[in-house]
Amino acid sequence: MPTRLKWLSIVRSPVGATATVLVLIVALLAIFAPLLWGAQAEAIDTAGTQQGPSAEHLLGTDALGRDVLARVLIATQLSVALAVIAVVIGVTVGTLLGTAPSVLPRWAARLVVGIVNIAVAFPGLLLALFLAAVFGVGATGAVFAIGLAMAPSFARLTQTMSAAIAGRDFISAARAAGVSRLRVLIRHVLPNIAEPLIVNATVAAGGALLAFAGLSFLGIGVQVPAYDWGKLLSEGLNRIYINPAAAFGPAVAVVVAGLAFNLLGETAASVAGGRVATGRWTLPPLPQPATRTVPAFPNVSVGTILSIENLRVSYPTPNGLVHPVRGVSFEVREGEALGVVGESGSGKSLTALAASRLIEPPGVVDADRLEFNGIQMLTAPEKTIRGLLGTSLAMVFQDPMTSFNPTRRIGSQLAEAAQEHQGMSKKDAMKRAVKQLQAVRVPAATRRAEQYPHEFSGGMRQRAMIAMGLMNRPKLIIADEPTTALDVTVQRQVLRLLERVRTDTNAAILLISHDIAVVSQSCERVLVMYAGRVVEDLPTAELYTGARHPYTRALLEVVPDLDTDREQPLGVIPGRPPAPGEVPLGCAFAARCPLATVQCRESDPELETHRDKHRVACWNPVGGDTRVTLPELSTAAPRTEAAPVATVGGAQ
Amino acid sequence: MTSTMTETVAAPTAASRAGISPWLTFAVRRGGQFILSLWVLITAAFLMIHLVPGDPVRAALGMNAPAELVEARRAALGLDQPLIVQYVNYFAKLFTGNLGVSTITNEPVAHVIATRLPATLQLALLACLLVLLIALPLGVTMAVATRGSRRRGLELTFAIVCVVFAAIPEFLLGVGLVYIFAVNLEWFPIAGNDSPLGLVLPVIALAIGPIAVFSRIIRVEVLSVLGQDFVRTARAKRLAPRKIYIRHALPNAMTATLTLTGLLISGMVAGTVLVENIFAWPGLGTMIVQSILSKDYPVVQSVVLIYGIGVLLVNLVIDIVLALLDPRSTIRES
Numbered sequence: 008m009p010t011r012l013k014w015l016s017i018v019r020s021p022v023g024a025t026a027t028v029l030v031l032i033v034a035l036l037a038i039f040a041p042l043l044w045g046a047q048a049e050a051i052d053t054a055g056t057q058q059g060p061s062a063e064h065l066l067g068t069d070a071l072g073r074d075v076l077a078r079v080l081i082a083t084q085l086s087v088a089l090a091v092i093a094v095v096i097g098v099t100v101g102t103l104l105g106t107a108p109s110v111l112p113r114w115a116a117r118l119v120v121g122i123v124n125i126a127v128a129f130p131g132l133l134l135a136l137f138l139a140a141v142f143g144v145g146a147t148g149a150v151f152a153i154g155l156a157m158a159p160s161f162a163r164l165t166q167t168m169s170a171a172i173a174g175r176d177f178i179s180a181a182r183a184a185g186v187s188r189l190r191v192l193i194r195h196v197l198p199n200i201a202e203p204l205i206v207n208a209t210v211a212a213g214g215a216l217l218a219f220a221g222l223s224f225l226g227i228g229v230q231v232p233a234y235d236w237g238k239l240l241s242e243g244l245n246r247i248y249i250n251p252a253a254a255f256g257p258a259v260a261v262v263v264a265g266l267a268f269n270l271l272g273e274t275a276a277s278v279a280g281g282r283v284a285t286g287r288w289t290l291p292p293l294p295q296p297a298t299r300t301v302p303a304f305p306n307v308s309v310g311t312i313l314s315i316e317n318l319r320v321s322y323p324t325p326n327g328l329v330h331p332v333r334g335v336s337f338e339v340r341e342g343e344a345l346g347v348v349g350e351s352g353s354g355k356s357l358t359a360l361a362a363s364r365l366i367e368p369p370g371v372v373d374a375d376r377l378e379f380n381g382i383q384m385l386t387a388p389e390k391t392i393r394g395l396l397g398t399s400l401a402m403v404f405q406d407p408m409t410s411f412n413p414t415r416r417i418g419s420q421l422a423e424a425a426q427e428h429q430g431m432s433k434k435d436a437m438k439r440a441v442k443q444l445q446a447v448r449v450p451a452a453t454r455r456a457e458q459y460p461h462e463f464s465g466g467m468r469q470r471a472m473i474a475m476g477l478m479n480r481p482k483l484i485i486a487d488e489p490t491t492a493l494d495v496t497v498q499r500q501v502l503r504l505l506e507r508v509r510t511d512t513n514a515a516i517l518l519i520s521h522d523i524a525v526v527s528q529s530c531e532r533v534l535v536m537y538a539g540r541v542v543e544d545l546p547t548a549e550l551y552t553g554a555r556h557p558y559t560r561a562l563l564e565v566v567p568d569l570d571t572d573r574e575q576p577l578g579v580i581p582g583r584p585p586a587p588g589e590v591p592l593g594c595a596f597a598a599r600c601p602l603a604t605v606q607c608r609e610s611d612p613e614l615e616t617h618r619d620k621h622r623v624a625c626w627n628p629v630g631g632d633t634r635v636t637l638p639e640l641s642t643a644a645p646r647t648e649a650a651p652v653a654t655v656g657g658a659q
Numbered sequence: 660m661t662s663t664m665t666e667t668v669a670a671p672t673a674a675s676r677a678g679i680s681p682w683l684t685f686a687v688r689r690g691g692q693f694i695l696s697l698w699v700l701i702t703a704a705f706l707m708i709h710l711v712p713g714d715p716v717r718a719a720l721g722m723n724a725p726a727e728l729v730e731a732r733r734a735a736l737g738l739d740q741p742l743i744v745q746y747v748n749y750f751a752k753l754f755t756g757n758l759g760v761s762t763i764t765n766e767p768v769a770h771v772i773a774t775r776l777p778a779t780l781q782l783a784l785l786a787c788l789l790v791l792l793i794a795l796p797l798g799v800t801m802a803v804a805t806r807g808s809r810r811r812g813l814e815l816t817f818a819i820v821c822v823v824f825a826a827i828p829e830f831l832l833g834v835g836l837v838y839i840f841a842v843n844l845e846w847f848p849i850a851g852n853d854s855p856l857g858l859v860l861p862v863i864a865l866a867i868g869p870i871a872v873f874s875r876i877i878r879v880e881v882l883s884v885l886g887q888d889f890v891r892t893a894r895a896k897r898l899a900p901r902k903i904y905i906r907h908a909l910p911n912a913m914t915a916t917l918t919l920t921g922l923l924i925s926g927m928v929a930g931t932v933l934v935e936n937i938f939a940w941p942g943l944g945t946m947i948v949q950s951i952l953s954k955d956y957p958v959v960q961s962v963v964l965i966y967g968i969g970v971l972l973v974n975l976v977i978d979i980v981l982a983l984l985d986p987r988s989t990i991r992e993s
Contacts (some may be wrong), residue, residue, distance in 0.1 A: 095880070125696045128974055133930030140959045141710045142953045217828045221933055224830055225948050247838055254838075258831050266826045359939075365894055368807040397897030404895075409888035414910040414984070423906070424896045475896070579745050 016278055023274035028570045038442030044077035067255040069242060078239055079256045086235040086264070089150055096154025096216075100206050101161020106196065109169055110188045120166065126159035132262070134159075135218065139227050149228040153218050157211055164207060170201040186451040206275045213268030220261045229335075236261045239328035312483050312515050313339040313362060316376035320357045320539075322587075323369050329587040332357050333539040339483060342513045344506075346526030346547070349536035350563065353582050355519050358536070360483050362517075363400055364392060380482060397428040400477025400516075403505075405488035407468030411460035417471050418456030424478040436478075443474040447504055464498035473504060477512070484508065485517045490525060502529050523562045527551075532620070535559045538584050538595035541614055544622040555617060555628035558596045593627065602627045685982055693975050700967040705749045707963070708956045709742065719762040719954040724843040732762055736957065759957040761950075768961045771946065776965065777853060779935065779942030783927040785858060786865035790923060794870045795909075795916065798877025803904060805878070806885050817878075824871035827890045829930045833864035850939040866931045869923050878917060880912040887911070896941075913984060921977035925970045 017023040053107030059067045066075035072508060104123055108116035124135070134156035135149075142148030173196070181191050201412040204636050216236075222228035223237025224244075231238075236257040320332035332354040339345050347355045359373045364384055377384045380399055384392055404410040412420060421443060422436035431439065437456065443451035447470040447564030460468060469489060476484055486505060490498035506529055520526050526533055527547050535543040535556060543556040554560055561580045586589060591598065597607040606626050614624040708715050716732045717724070736759060737745050752759070758768035805814040840860060841849040848857045882889065885908055893907045935944030943962050950958040 121695065122699065125699050128696065128925070129967060129970060130925050130928045131972075132932060133963060134930065136947060136951065136957075137963050140954075140956065141707055143712070144952060207861075213826075221828060221830055225933065225936055225949055226946065240834075244834055247834070248842060252840060254834065258834070262827055262831065265828075266823075270822075271825060363895065365891060368809055370807075393897045393899075400894035402892070404888060404892060406888060410892045412889040412893070412907050412911065414913070415906070423898065423902070427896065427902070429899050441708060472892075475892075 012394060017271070019273050020274060020616055022270055023278075026267050026270035026274060029210070029263060030271050031085060033087060033215070033264050033267060036080055037087040038078040040083055040132070044074075044080055047074050048077040048081045055247050057246060060252045063285065065360070066252045069253065073230055075239070075243070075250075075253045075256055078234065079236070079260050080255065081375050081569065082234055082236050082239055083260070084262075085146075085233060086237075086261075088215060089146060089229075089235060090212050093150050093154040093215045093219070094212045094224040095158030096151065098161050098204060100158035100199075102165050102273070104190055106160035106166025108166065109173065109196070123162045123166065128297050129159075131160075132218070132221070136227070139222065144230065145228050146233060149219060149222045153215055156218075161204070161211075164334050165200060165204065168203060168353050168365050169196050172196055172199050173364040175497060176472065177294075193226065193525070203276070208272075208632045208648065209275060210272030213265040213272065214527065216261060216265045216268065222255075236264075238290060258536045270447055270604040279493060310341045311338050312380055312507060313517070315358075315362060316374060317360055318358065318372070318374040318377060319356070320361050320366060321371045321373070321461070324588060326588060329626060330590075331539050331587040332361065332585055333590070335536070335539070335541050337534055337541060338513050339517055342509065343481065343532065344518065344530040345517045346530030346533045347517065347519045347536055348521065348523045348526050348533060349582050350521060350580075352538075353536040354539035354587075355521075355536045356487050359487050359517065359519050360632055363402055364396060364484055366632055377392045394428065395423070398479040399482045400649065401479075401481035401484045403472050403476055403484060403486040403489045405466060405468070406492045407463075407472050408460070408492070410472060411468060413460055416457055416459055417463065420460075421456070421471070425473060428479050439478060440474070443477050444471060447471070447474040447508075449474070465493050466500060469493060469497075469501050470504060471507065473501075478598065480512070483515045483517065485519070487519045488521065489518070489582070491520070491522075493565065505529065523550075524566050535562070538590055539587065540595070540624065541622075542624045544614070546620055549621065553621070555621075555623045555630075556596075556625045557600050557602050557627075557629055560629055561599075594624075602629070661746040664805040664879055682982075689982075690973065691980055693971060694834075696971050697968070701750065701753065701973065702746075702965065704960045704964045704967070704983055705746060706735075707960050711956065712916070715954070715956045717764060719956065735760060737763070758961040761955050761958050763953055763955045763958075768957050771958065772943065772961060772965060775941060775943050775946050778940060779931050779944060781852075781858070782861055782865065782935070782940060782942065783931050786869075786927060786930070787863045787920070787924055789866040790873055791868070791920065794873035797870070798874040799881050799904060799909060799912075801874065802885060802908075803879035803900075818875070821875045824975060825868055825875075827868065828933070829864050829868055830933040832867055833861065836860045836864050837937065847946065850937075852940055857938070861934050861940060862915045864934050864937070868930075873919060873923065877912060877916060880915040883910055884908045884911045902928050913920060914981060917977055917981055917984070921974055924973045928966050928970060972990065 018027055047048075050073060052073065055064075055068055056072040057068060058064060058072075061067070064074045064076065066079065069075055077234070092388070104119060107119050111119065124573065133151040133445075136573040138152035138155055139148050142151050151490060152419045169192075177196055178191060181195055186194075190388055208511070218491065219228055219235060220237035220240060223235050224241045226241065229235045229238045234242075238256040240254060240261065243250075243257060247254050301326075318332060318335045319330055321328050321330045323329075331352075333356050335354070338450055345356065349355045357366070360366050361374075362377065362379075366372050372385070380395060381393055384396075387395075418437055418440045421440035422431075422433065423627070425431045425439050427431060429436075441452045441456050446457060449455050449467055449470050452457060455463070455467075455471075456489065469492075472489075484505070489505070490501050493501060502525065505518070508514060516530075518526060518530055522532075527550050530547055532544070532546050533550055534541050535558060537558050543554065543559045544553060545559075548560075551563065554563065555634075560579075565580060580599060585598070587594055591608070593606075593608040593610050594603070594612055597603040600607065605626060612624045612626050614622050617623045617628070663758055675978060698736065709800075710731065711718065714729075716729050720729055720732065733739055737748055740748070742900045748966045758772065760767055761771065766787065801814070801817055804810055805817075820980075837849055837860060847860050848854060862908055881904075889911075890903060890907055893903045898906075930942035931940075931942065932947060934940070936948055943965065947962040949955075950962065
């Protein structure tokens, strides 16, 4: 039975198992302690009053010479019983109050909800004290006081949960079938919220134990001759100079029992919520980030701003290390516009983040060479890197909404870049911020600088983001999907702006996009990435006629243009790229490739120079000028995703 | 009060959609809630004395008190009048600051409270301050140190220490502190507020539990903020890490922190009652317990009222500050 298995998993976690054992011990003590130690606890010994701990009396004796340990053990019964009764009262009243709104007429429902909302805001002990005053001092009063003080939070819980369930289909179905509201409540709502209610009640029992101890300690709870842990504790405290053990015993009992209920409830809650960790997330040992000797590669040519060789990005997962970027090599030359395209999951954004040293642990970056502006970024000291990247590298991120800090004004977010790296005063930096906002054509820049990000439109925010990159004097701007979150008109404007920045400042641009059309419009050279590798690197001019990798061809194929038959569904490349942990042995694209051969599935082709400025990694590159159409690709319904190989292979 | 508030905050974001300022809607909604809660609170306090089974005055003065005295006190409390008249009178008296007289000592309750309230406030405010001063930096530091599953051992230790300290009720902590630092080491006085040193133990006893709870929540909050895009932007600006945490991460964890602060102050009510009783602190907490034990209902009634109003005011202030900090959510809600 799955439910039972689910609850069994409580015992599997060490915390849950400990809590369960402790709660069982407490329960057993509550039942059997009075039978076992009853006589000892009541045996008055006038000769041996107020003794310290001894072999005979482990926690000493009280004012009447009774054994404190036996009394602590026996007090379990009353303490637990009171807590349980209080919780039952709290849950019952709370559930009634919480479910009442769903059956009462509207005005009454509102009244109940309102009162519960007000009552929830008051501290429980205040309610308990108020009620204790009303019910009078003593165990009965305390039980009602603590029970009723718990009711509002249970009412709130029940309300929230029933509201969540009320929206579900089976409730609507029952309503539509004419089932009465009371019946819906009893038959459908209550059974569905019972589980979390019980879990919360367990946690509350722990709280109630402590609350009773508190009240008895204050003298408002249990009265002599009855005694619970709180009572014993306050007795023990009066004699803490003579025998600290007499206070220590009940204190430990209260805390341990309270903690046990609490932890059991918490563990049960995480089981119910499916949040119990099944496997452990262990970090593999970090690969040493290379203190390499000079690479055996021809020296970086003059005019290269970013040079990357064999870059790898790895992440630990429960099933071991995965490599979303697997050996990427390329260069960006001064003033160049280089585009990187690929589907999501191709590793293009991670490549950009790795190149700009923004990958955070647990991610690991490794490369044979990662050189920016002549500095080795994997070996240079952190301070050098920060200064260099802060002034010479600018990042433009995908979502300008979330990429600005919502709590700070745009102007100061721009200004701090110049303050940090140019040592500008706040005032000068703000002036420069306004100037840069003007430079990216943000209207009314002075006023705009005083505004918060949410007061900007998406396009304006992305302009501001670019302006932020221009606060210092970047030699390279990495734009990671800068237009994806924007509509087409604004997209065009932002791309033009980037282009203008490039011509004005001679900064190189690395433009990352899943949209090959965007990249081909604005870049001189295109890198095509697939499953963490570069599969083709070619000048944009050759893209439509000379692309040789079947994947590049497929990407071009699915871009709709003016000739696209609008009666037909939009083209898709069947299948999806392999997940980083499931990259096959051979070419990662083989499974989706109509030209794949046995060789493709067995070994991964290297990225080799095809001709000047054109590299391709493919065993069967598509020939020269032939415009390859992949008819089954453009008409295949996305539904064929499940078995792309068979579909494509069959068509061939 | 509402009008001044709308004026001061109707800054640039007060973009009105339906012609009414969202701030006005907020003020009306929140102010209305406050007044309604206050009314429920006062009514509950008023009813308390009538909910007590039997004659509250007889119960307070004991079975042997002369009938004339009981009658005199009944008349003094106005208990001989019809309920509705008493209810109206109760409100009328409250507005003039008249909280009635103690059944036991015949002293004006307002006077008793005025002498005791400062002692309680002193404890509660100092404890809150201590909690914020320790829990905020601790939570942020732990978030930074353990982000991206770094230092799993540290994270686990921190979690365990926090759970254990959060589970120990403040009165036990208080007792433990007294035993160690006052009884054995004699560093601090055992009880009372005769010297500034007397503040140390009660404030610590009040603060430790909330520190444990707070720093854990703040860690989680800051962790989630650190994972957001704008933190990556700040890192892309290559700001010094300290600036990233203080300028960019912390302000965005403020909403949660303030909400918690509200809960913290409300929670302090319960804490002070217990801790005051351990340290014989001459505040409202010791007084309410004494009054409950001696059945001095007018005093209990008024102390509950004072605590309740305190909680309501704190919640109100926090909500207003939250609205000022994050105008969008205010507008969305209303």
